Amino acid sequence: MEIPKLEVEVDSEMQNGACVVLKVARDSGVTVCFANPGTTEMPFVGALDQVAGVRPILGLFEGVCTGAADGYGRMTGTPAMTLLHLGLGHANGIANLHNARRARTPILNLIGDHTRAHLKYDAPLTSDIESLARPVSVWYRSVATEQDLARDTADAIAATMGSARGVATLVLPVDLQSIAVDSSASLAVPVQPPSAPAFDAAHVDEAAALLRSGERVALLLGGRALSGRGQQAAARIAAAFDAVCFSETFPARTERGGGLPDIDRLPYFPEPALAALAGRKVLLAGALAPVTYFGYEGISSELADPSDLVTLAGPNDSADEALVALANTLADRLAADGEPAAAEVAPWPVESGALTPQAVGRLLSNALPEHAIVSVEGGTCGYPFVTASSRARHHTILTNTGGAIGQGLPVALGAAVACPDRRVFALQSDGSAQYTIQSLWTMARERLPIVMLITSNRRYGILQTELSRNGLPVDAPNSSKLTLLDDPAIDWLALSQGYGVPAERVDTTDGLADALARALAHTGGPCLIEMCLP
């Protein structure tokens, strides 16, 4: 991660407030602006042509912008900027800002506002921006005067990478965007360098004592513990102490394949998750205390008793370095027991026939080029893919951290902008793809070679599962109307073409293998494969 400079460069010309904000952002390392502007952001749009160095990328819907900023920030560790129109444009981006909040992704969330004098008239587009923004922001401020423009921008960027990493929302009234500012006075603000992640050595000693005590232990990895280095240290420790090792269920970013140890995700449903942790102390390395995704009658929300939790490192700590330190502390035992077996890198055998979720997972795993990035949203093929992908070449997986759906395609978009030298895949269920379907257009516009794999089963599978868990029939007329998507079936080829993205449809394993080969050869822009499952 690049450390922002301590002093923003000053130029001596008079300029407007939007240029000040943009220069501070640029000089702090912001290079991309995912934008869906309106009237109150026009001076800022103009500034993008006056201040060089920030690339504007248009989304047709704000959820595309905020999700893309999330994907970008997960890959670079530094914030992208959004540009949203008032409280309601922001509102369209809330769902993916929530996911970014759960992922602790740094994002500079810039919202234009009415001119300050206009707010009291409660014009049609006026709304309570603060009430709408606070729930997803670790930091919120509306710029009050032109003297605050540079300082507030610097504070916002520092907040994105501060002790509570995440979304910093900066509201910029349009009169302060267009106001003339003497740059020499306003830009000389110190930008705080982000706090470097660290860990607490005392926790390492406590964790070592726990493991040496002979207690049965489960290591639960999250955050930075899911770097390759973190996973390797965790697997060595687990092998030596007969501990089990899990990833949090929905990590913001995890490395996988390429000989990394095969670390399972903690199961989604509470019953198997409780079974996985039963009778063990849970050592938290970058993960929060595990709780069920939803609350179910008669099942504890806590997947481990609080008295069984031991924290090695928190979600904002350098949990991977804490694991390495723990391995070093336990070196006497690790040396004796040797290295854990790395997962083999090898293609899966896949039989010819109709597509199944397992076959999809294996075929995608087989096809991944070195250092691919895979954005996964939706359970039908998502779980089978992660199960399979330990045998793939090295890749990075990005998952839906906050559960607000419509996140997979925008995150793939942002990751592709962040990493132009890596191939990006989106493994996406059909239902959830619809929430931010406009992502396809921006992918085509920016010529991003993203391969989208749409699991087309024409239903909300998870809801049918949950109906059954509630003892309700899945085929009653009205519940069917709310869980089946087959009337009409979405024509993904046409839809994709509508946004300028070439597409093909497959329903067999051989067909998917061939389509993936063609997709890999297609480097000039995105493509989409509709995978028809029964």
Place this chain on the structure above:
Amino acid sequence: MEIPKLEVEVDSEMQNGACVVLKVARDSGVTVCFANPGTTEMPFVGALDQVAGVRPILGLFEGVCTGAADGYGRMTGTPAMTLLHLGLGHANGIANLHNARRARTPILNLIGDHTRAHLKYDAPLTSDIESLARPVSVWYRSVATEQDLARDTADAIAATMGSARGVATLVLPVDLQSIAVDSSASLAVPVQPPSAPAFDAAHVDEAAALLRSGERVALLLGGRALSGRGQQAAARIAAAFDAVCFSETFPARTERGGGLPDIDRLPYFPEPALAALAGRKVLLAGALAPVTYFGYEGISSELADPSDLVTLAGPNDSADEALVALANTLADRLAADGEPAAAEVAPWPVESGALTPQAVGRLLSNALPEHAIVSVEGGTCGYPFVTASSRARHHTILTNTGGAIGQGLPVALGAAVACPDRRVFALQSDGSAQYTIQSLWTMARERLPIVMLITSNRRYGILQTELSRNGLPVDAPNSSKLTLLDDPAIDWLALSQGYGVPAERVDTTDGLADALARALAHTGGPCLIEMCLP
């Protein structure tokens, strides 16, 4: 409007909480549920098969649901119900709830929540629902216990049609949806009848005195004043007293054509709006004090000085009856001056040639069947249509009241559900159509014979205008990237086909006339016409 019954019918069976809520809603006149449910709404989904009488309609995105509920409520005057998944599903619906708030549309906004005991664990999908819902709600409550289920539902419905009409948000924890409830105890709640709109006779006398004083007057009509009856009374008064008469710029619902007087909308941009009202007292009939849409430097936000405002009736009053009473009070003068000329009902002549916004407005005006409903979003063809449509057969126009875009297609959807015997048109700009493009699928699913006319000019025209107003170039590279939609051009035929909606493309006046004739003959479901403009 149907008045809800004072006592909800009781049935003696044991039932769950979701059934209780659904029965109270149904027995209060709610017949439609625009839903995008998730796991925490499954008992409610199940209840839709156990309690007859509420039609579930699925949206692939929540903004479709909330906008459809707005369109439904504008046409019926009674609330539809939404069913949204937690705070983040609701967040996707905020933009159109904001528009409904500005339209004062009654909506029962139902949000499922985690089981109460689960909230404290801050699971991935937990968010501050109240902070996200308050800005768009006239009423907010989260049901606390099973004893409150019926009462809270009745209170919410009463609030939608109470003195501050609008969106009532009721949060329903999933454990209270599935809990067993003794129906005989819980359902016997009195449902408050909505307060009947009224007006203040003293204001009528003040308005009469103003007009008789000889002051120059502008009548500004909003809310119920835009019924046919209200407009006719206003036009008679205006003709007798040489007053000018305007509709508010973005009315929730206005009647037009069929011989109604041709009442212009107050202009959108401040300069012509100020000129229209200059030197006149402004008599407010159901309209708020007029303010500019956005604030501009050097231009007053108030389009009339507060000392020049006289209120005849407020936005929630029966402003049309107030206008009729005013006309009666002034009968001596009206009789002397006679009736105002009604607008002629006659087709516009349209020359063969390339499509222009004026030609689109006139051709649509010519094509409207008696009692059509037209949802208008986007300025390019929207203004020319309203200018033209005084000569159409009687129709109802619904506009974007709150400025959060993505409202036109869902409102058309909801209006079509509310009024199956009337033809519904959506006159929609291409940029704004994208925000809730998933509306097409629900229209196809429900076989709603909506005719969508997409103004395809492949740009955000309003933003180019506003760039120019800011003295900025419209063709600089980065502003072009944020205002032009031509790379790639959206293929509307393919997109529409993707959602199961037949479509055709026209670029001439004769082509559009023919396409409209075919669309009118197409009664089995929606269709779309892409109108290519230069």
